[in-house]
Amino acid sequence: MNYTGLKALELAKLIREKQITSKEVTMGFIERIKQKNVKLNAFVNEEFEGAIKTAENCDNILAIGGKELSPLFGVPIALKANMCSEGTKVTCCSKILENYISPYDATVVEKIKKAGMPILGKCNMDEFAMGSSTENSVNGPSLNPWDNSRIPGGSSGGSSVAVAAGLSPLALGSDTGGSIRQPAACCGVVGLKPTYGRVSRYGLVAFASSLDQIGPFSGDIEDNAALLEIIAGYDKRDSTSINKEVPAYSKYLNKSLKGMKIAMPKEYFIKGGLAPDVLEALNSSVEIFKKLGAEFEQVSLPHTEYCLATYYIIATAEASSNLARYDGVHYGYRKKDSKSLIEMMTKSRAEGFGNEVKRRIMLGTYVLSAGYYDAYYLKAQKVRTLIKRDFDRVFEKFDCVLTPTTPASAFKLGEKILDPIQMYLSDIFTISANLAGVPAISLPCGLSDNKLPVGLQLIGKPFMEGELFTLAHAFEKAYGWKNTVNTEV
Ligand code: GLN
Numbered sequence: 001m002n003y004t005g006l007k008a009l010e011l012a013k014l015i016r017e018k019q020i021t022s023k024e025v026t027m028g029f030i031e032r033i034k035q036k037n038v039k040l041n042a043f044v045n046e047e048f049e050g051a052i053k054t055a056e057n058c059d060n061i062l063a064i065g066g067k068e069l070s071p072l073f074g075v076p077i078a079l080k081a082n083m084c085s086e087g088t089k090v091t092c093c094s095k096i097l098e099n100y101i102s103p104y105d106a107t108v109v110e111k112i113k114k115a116g117m118p119i120l121g122k123c124n125m126d127e128f129a130m131g132s133s134t135e136n137s138v139n140g141p142s143l144n145p146w147d148n149s150r151i152p153g154g155s156s157g158g159s160s161v162a163v164a165a166g167l168s169p170l171a172l173g174s175d176t177g178g179s180i181r182q183p184a185a186c187c188g189v190v191g192l193k194p195t196y197g198r199v200s201r202y203g204l205v206a207f208a209s210s211l212d213q214i215g216p217f218s219g220d221i222e223d224n225a226a227l228l229e230i231i232a233g234y235d236k237r238d239s240t241s242i243n244k245e246v247p248a249y250s251k252y253l254n255k256s257l258k259g260m261k262i263a264m265p266k267e268y269f270i271k272g273g274l275a276p277d278v279l280e281a282l283n284s285s286v287e288i289f290k291k292l293g294a295e296f297e298q299v300s301l302p303h304t305e306y307c308l309a310t311y312y313i314i315a316t317a318e319a320s321s322n323l324a325r326y327d328g329v330h331y332g333y334r335k336k337d338s339k340s341l342i343e344m345m346t347k348s349r350a351e352g353f354g355n356e357v358k359r360r361i362m363l364g365t366y367v368l369s370a371g372y373y374d375a376y377y378l379k380a381q382k383v384r385t386l387i388k389r390d391f392d393r394v395f396e397k398f399d400c401v402l403t404p405t406t407p408a409s410a411f412k413l414g415e416k417i418l419d420p421i422q423m424y425l426s427d428i429f430t431i432s433a434n435l436a437g438v439p440a441i442s443l444p445c446g447l448s449d450n451k452l453p454v455g456l457q458l459i460g461k462p463f464m465e466g467e468l469f470t471l472a473h474a475f476e477k478a479y480g481w482k483n484t485v486n487t488e489v
Pocket of ligand 1: 129130131132154155174175176177178179180207315427
């Protein structure tokens with residue numbers, strides 16, 4: 001039997017009821033990866049041996065009647081290549097970390113292991129999570145399973161491809177400006193960026209620390225909620241983690257939307273800003289929500305036009321500081337035969353980092369430098385507060401904000417790689433949630449004219465991931481999305 005089309009919670013149920021073993025399931029996905037990954041390039045580091053060992057362990061625990069097992073016990077998962085897991089390569093798809101082996105587990109990895117989930121390996125990404133297409137990966141791009149000539153989105157493109165193409169039932173990604181939601185939209189899967197502070201960043205290789213958040217990829221909402229429940233929670237090793245109880249997210253599913261209020265920000269629907277087929281899918285989705293009892297109103301988030309500029313100042317400033325540690329001494333790549341320490345560091349960084357990462361480091365050091373700090377970095381921080389206040393105001397009256405996830409469906413490989421501004425514009429609808437620190441989910445809501453998935457984004461109040469699941473789940477049931485590529489041979 002082929003298990004790759006089944007959802008994670010179904011697999012978990014079959015495993016718990018001993019109709020199949022975790023090892024059989026894990027081997028099934030490993031087989032699928034072996035068949036498909038050569039082409040799709042979703043995994044950059046296969047960790048099959050460890051996965052099989054975990055699966056066998058799970059089966060042993062079940063055999064002796066193990067109790068209080070996690071809801072995803074025995075179900076395999078894939079990680080993004082920027083998450084530390086002990087004894088494995090964590091490269092961030094950069095040459096500078098090509099040989100880095102993590103000596104410890106990230107908190108999310110600890111939680112995944114505790115939940116009894118075999119880790120299949122690490123997934124492809126844009127180098128240090130900088131990009132929207134996975135084309136900035138030292139391992140080469142991943143391909144969109146819906147159309148192999150197109151990008152899968154990024155930076156967590158490998159994770160979204162893994163789930164979309166049935167190489168893994170679940171995956172984790174990280175989202176600094178859209179890197180979970182944008183690839184989820186491009187590949188027709190569900191991706192959630194939790195509230196800043198909901199999931200520990202301990203052991204996530206930092207890109208922009210005030211924006212980064214880890215979140216789940218899944219085939220549907222129910223699986224997403226189950227995985228978030230496992231990875232969320234307070235962690236004293238992350239000083240920005242918030243000590244707030246993790247709700248039982250499954251309790252937020254199968255609820256009525258009657259009386260729920262959804263805001264549509266007019267700045268996200270401006271003429272010419274959206275591909276007509278994306279707009280059409282969004283409009284039909286709104287009709288579905290209305291039939292389910294939700295109420296809509298147009299609102300304004302007046303500082304939206306400053307989001308992109310604000311993001312690219314704050315994110316690059318933080319990145320330039322975070323990436324200073326890659327100096328040829330502490331980690332990874334070192335240029336040999338240098339005559340001085342400075343030469344060694346300069347050459348290690350020059351050869352170890354790719355072009356986009358260098359561009360960000362230069363931008364970041366520029367906006368932080370004496371004389372420019374006030375004009376750029378400080379100003380951006382102030383605008384960030386205004387952006388956050390826009391959301392606070394809307395959330396006084398509304399349960400969530402509905403927008404498209406991306407301005408268009410997946411673009412062609414190579415189409416934007418030489419034009420950074422065009423590439424940055426793919427995140428125009430997703431970065432505001434990171435700047436405001438609020439949760440946001442992308443879920444499939446239709447097909448474009450050329451039969452590619454289109455994503456719908458719901459942005460929620462801080463720590464109200466549950467409400468997002470309520471809305472998304474009701475929509476998902478009413479709309480009935482069909483993934484046609486996860487079982488394709
Ligand atoms: N595409 C955006 C960037 O390149 C967002 C990346 C991310 O969320 N990690 O910065």
